Amino acid sequence: MKKIFLSCLTLLFSVNLIAQPIAVDKIAIAWNLLANHYEGKNQFIASFTIHNQSKQSLPANGWKLYFSYPRKVTQVLSANAVLQTINGEFASLTPSTNFKALAPASKAVITYVAEGRSFTYTDAPSGLYLVFDKEPQKAYPIKNFKVNAVPTTEKASLKLSPALIYQKNEAISNGALSDSKLVLPSPISAVKLTGQFLLNAKTTLVYDDFFSNEAKLLQQDIAQFLGKKLMLAKQDVKQVIILKKVNGLSKEAYQLKVKPDSIIIAATQTAGAFYAIQSLKMLMPLSVWKAPQTQITIPAIEITDEPRFAYRSFMLDVARNFQTKAQVLKVLDLMALYKLNNLHFHLNDDEGWRLEIPALPELTQVGAKRGHTLDDKQNLQPSYGSGPDTSAFPGSGFYSKTDFIEILRYAKARHIQIIPEIETPGHARAAIKAMDARYERFMKAGNPQEAKRYLLRDTLDKSIYKSVQGYHDNVMNIALPSTYSFIEKVVDEVMAMYQEADAPLKTIHLGGDEVPAGVWQKSPAITQLMQKENIREYDDLWYHYLAKANTILKQKGLYLSGWEEVAMRKTKLDGKNQYIANPDFTSQNFHAYVWNNVWGWGQEDLAYRLANAGYKVILAPVTNFYFDLAYEKDADEPGLYWGSYVDVDKPFYFNPFDYYKSAKEDLQGNVLDKSILKNKERLTAYGQSNIVGLQAQIWSEKISGPQQLEYMLLPKLLGFAERAWAAEPIWSSATDSLLAENHYKQDWNWFVNLLGKRELPRLAYFNGGYQYRIPPVGVLKENGLLKANMQLPGFTIRYTTDGSLPQASSPVYTKPLADKGNVTFRAFDSKGRGGRTTVAGL
Known part of the structure; x- marks a missing residue:
């Protein structure tokens, strides 16, 4: 009996060890960038430090640390672990035979070398969690994880100097805003009139039935501003707002006339009336966005406007990391205020x-x-720090049919x-894995025909490839009829x-980008297709796919949209x-x-080449319109910087x-050598007619x-809105460089003053407030004094002298x-929210 009791006790103790071998919440991990350009090469050295703060030892083996990491590790110098990329940026750290059990209060350092460079905390590993071999389905998140992305020896190269920030801001002056220049994007014509209109509870709204939707939205806005709805009338009265239908204006054009006794909005189409209302709201004082007013004063003005x-x-990617329905609606409100008219919704990757597709629940x-x-x-593997x-949120989530x-x-x-x-055929790993799950479900049910109906990969394919993002299993097989059945469904x-x-639905964007070399080359289904269709080159499979996808959309009355690859052909020149x-x-x-x-x-002229060749082109340049890229070259500034x-x-x-x-800076933020553009193709008059518009x-x-979305989006989006709507500025077309420079300085000063004094203070309250970026302060040491300035006049600069963080x-x-x-x-905004700090002398 004693032996049986001891055996049971041992078994119970073992089970307890398996259930939780160590208090993982007491494991602290730090990641440290040690140096870039390690050994003078395009590589860096970094380390993980594992600190066991628990009362139990971390064993020498039997566990694995998983995390997301965008860099390829080439060597572990400490030789005490194996670092491996699993798929995409999903990676693992496994202790090697040289790893010693980590006693309580002790540390282990794993030092490694990786390709490329590491410039910001965005480059660090993320989403760390532990898994023990005895319990492979159970994951333990590492909650105590710290990043040091700025080694002392590299502060000068990784931190933007206060003096450089000051220098960039020196041309900005703190100027007064004219009543005729309060609308953003700026209208074609705005003439200040005498007097002002007083909007209050006595004001009446008159509108043509054609504008009933716009009148409803205006009534909702004013009800929020005044605390009550406007009265409606069918005929002109005093102190009135009139929405009037007129003939002869373009689809989005409008006329807005504010006089002391009336506000008249004239448009031919509903969109024009809607945009006039947005301009009217911008003329109102900032106080209306903070709390209901008893009376609103609007300056008298006459505006004539239409978009360029x-x-x-604006394209919003919700595939890599999800945004809620409420946040999408908030983005739509922002777009509407600044007269953007298309949301490119990146729904899968x-x-x-x-997006819920009821017929394909997987x-x-x-x-x-x-x-x-x-x-x-x-489920899919973790990525981008989403964890176990x-x-x-935001790794998981979707829009139901009702939401959408x-x-x-x-x-x-x-x-x-x-x-x-709907990304096809590359960037499709989520769809492929989902349809694999569907395949298994029907195979288990004994229905192989239904199992294969929407299968997206050739089960016999032995092709080896690697996508730009590091995946080896993310491309649909375009030889399978089931792939096209899936797309059509x-x-x-x-x-x-x-x-x-x-x-309205006129097009579906089918992606079409970044299909890697090597894909499909060992697929029996592809081999059979090439023989049947007499396709000689693997690259030519691309055109076969596009033709079939185009046919599917055309039959449904849609046209095909895609990234630039849908308009390109790969060929050879000099081998x-x-x-x-x-x-x-x-x-x-x-x-x-x-x-x-x-x-x-080398592809600087690609957009112009495609437009000149006859393709309809949307300009979406990474150099100016990729808002997920960092604002500036500073290790503490979030965002990518590859483009x-x-x-x-x-x-x-x-x-x-x-x-x-517009080409001013190279990839590193330095002055661009424009000789690289010398022989690039320019846009012809015909090509210009094929530029459909702009997209951020x-x-x-x-x-x-x-919060991070809004930080990266704002205030960048406002400059984009200006360029997409407003007429071409003088500095853009002027051949005289001095004239162009002077006009640009004037326009830039108007713009930053408007942002700092009107637009961002408005957005601090609109929709509960947007978390826009507040720029850092520039500081210059001169003659024993510290001079400070800022990119956006209107914000308040505060300081401390004891090393503490400045507060409101x-x-x-x-x-x-x-x-x-x-x-x-x-710097602080009107609500007391502060930006990133600047330390004098850094």
């Missing part, structure tokens, strides 16, 4: 499928969830068309949602690969969204029809919630300070 580009779009049951997994059968929990229909209706009322993107279901919402405009589809109304103009990569740095001025000074003039993008790899109650900077002690500066 008919297509003004390798890391997530975000798309969201599997493809909308990320978390710890050994096989991707129940399958229910955690609500979003469509909301957008339609605000004259925004939603363009859904999804398109049909999406169209049905648009029909139920009574929302080297070269991309040219593909003549096959120039007559098919393909709309190509062209992002690649990275200065120095450029994008501050507020980049979208503002973009020149659509000659963007070589936010990819969400490093955006983990609404800290002293206000009003004049140069004596250069003594540790002076820290920080």
Whole structure:
């Protein structure tokens, strides 16, 4: 009996050890960047430090640390662990035979070398969690994780100097705003009149029935501003707002006349009336956005306006990291206020499928969830720091059919068309894994025919490839009839949602980008297709796919949109690969969204080449319109930087029809050597007629919630809105460089003053407030004094002299300070929210 008791006790103790071998919440891990350019090469050295703060030992083996990491590790110098990329950026750290058990209070350092560079905390590993071999399905998140992305030896190169920030801001002056220049984007004509209109409870709203939707929205806005709705009338009365239908104006054009006795909005189409209302709201004092007013004073003015580009779009990626329906509606409100009319909705990618398709439930049951997994059968692997929990936002989440229909209706009322993107055939890992789950479900049910109906991969395919993002299993097989059945089924279901919402749908964006080399080359299905269709080159499979996808959309009354690759053909010149405009589809109304103009990569003129060849082109350049890129080169500034740095001025000074003039900085933020543009193709008059419009993008790899989204989006979006709507400025077309420079300085000063004194203070309260970026303060040491300035006049600069973080109650900077002690500066908005700090002398 004693032996049996001891055996049971031993078994119980073992089970307890298996259940939780160590208190993981007491494990602290730090990641440290040690140095870039290690050994003089394009590589860096970094380390993990594991600190066991628990009362138990971390064993020498039997566990694995998982995390997300965008860099490829080439060597572990400490030789005590193995670092491995599993798929995409999903990676693991496994203790080697040299790893010693980690006793309580002790530390282990794992030092390694990785390819490339590490410039910001965005580059660090994320989403760490432990898994023990004895319990492989259970994951333990590392809650105590710290990042040191700025080694002392590299502060000068990784931190933007206060003096450089000051220098960039020196040309900005603190100027008064004219009543005739309060509307953004700026109208074609705005003439100040005498007097003002007093909007109060006695004001009456009169409108043509044609504008009933716009009148309803205006009434809702004013009810919020005044605390009560306006009275409605069918005929002119005193103190009136009139929405009047007139003939002869273009679709989005309007006329707005504010006089002491009336406000008259005239438009031919409903969109024009809606945009007039947005301009009217911008004329109102900022106080209306903070709390209801008893009376609102609006300056008398006459505005005539219409947009420069008919297509003004913002792309929101919710696949990599999800955004809630409420946040999408908030983005739509922002777009509407600044007269953007298309939301390009990036709904799926390798890391997530975000739209419910009722006929294919696995798309969201599997493809909308990320978390710890050994096989991707129940959910997708973690990525972009989403960690092990399958229910955690923003790695997991999707829009139900009801959600999506609500979003469509909301957008339609605000004259925004939603363009859904269904990524094919690459960037499709979420869809592929979801359809694998569907395949297994029906195979288990003994129904192989139904199992294969929407299968997206050749089960016999032995091809080896690696996508740009590091995946080896993310491309649909375009030889399978089931792939096209899948595309058609999804398109049909999406169209049905648009029909139920009574929302316009003219195109579906099918992605089409970044299909890697090597894909399909060992697929029996592809071999059979090439023999049947007499396709000689693997690259030519691309045109076969596009033709079939185009046929599916055309039969449904839609045209095909895609990234630039849908308009390109790969060929050879002197034995080297070269991309040219593909003549096959120039007559098919393909709309190509062209992002690649990275200065120095060789494709700077791609958008112009495609437009000149006859393709409809949307300009979406990474150098100016990728808002997920960091504002500036500073280790504490969030965002990526692979294609450029994008501050507020980049979208503002973009020149659509000659963007070589806009080329100012290289990839590192240094002055660009413009000789690289010498022989690039320029936009012809015919090509100019094929530029459909402009689009800004936010990819969400490093955006983990609404606050980060708004930080990256604002105030960049406002410069984009100005460039997409406003008439071409003088500085954009002037051939005299001095004239152009002077006019640009004037416009830039107007713009930053408007942002700092009107637009961002408005957005601090609109919709509960947007978490826009507050720029850091520039500081210059001169003659024993510290001089401070800021990019956006209107914000308050505060400081401390004891090294503490400045607060909204800290002293206000009003004049140069004596250069003594540790002076820290920080800018604050009207609500007391502060930006990033600047330490004098850093």
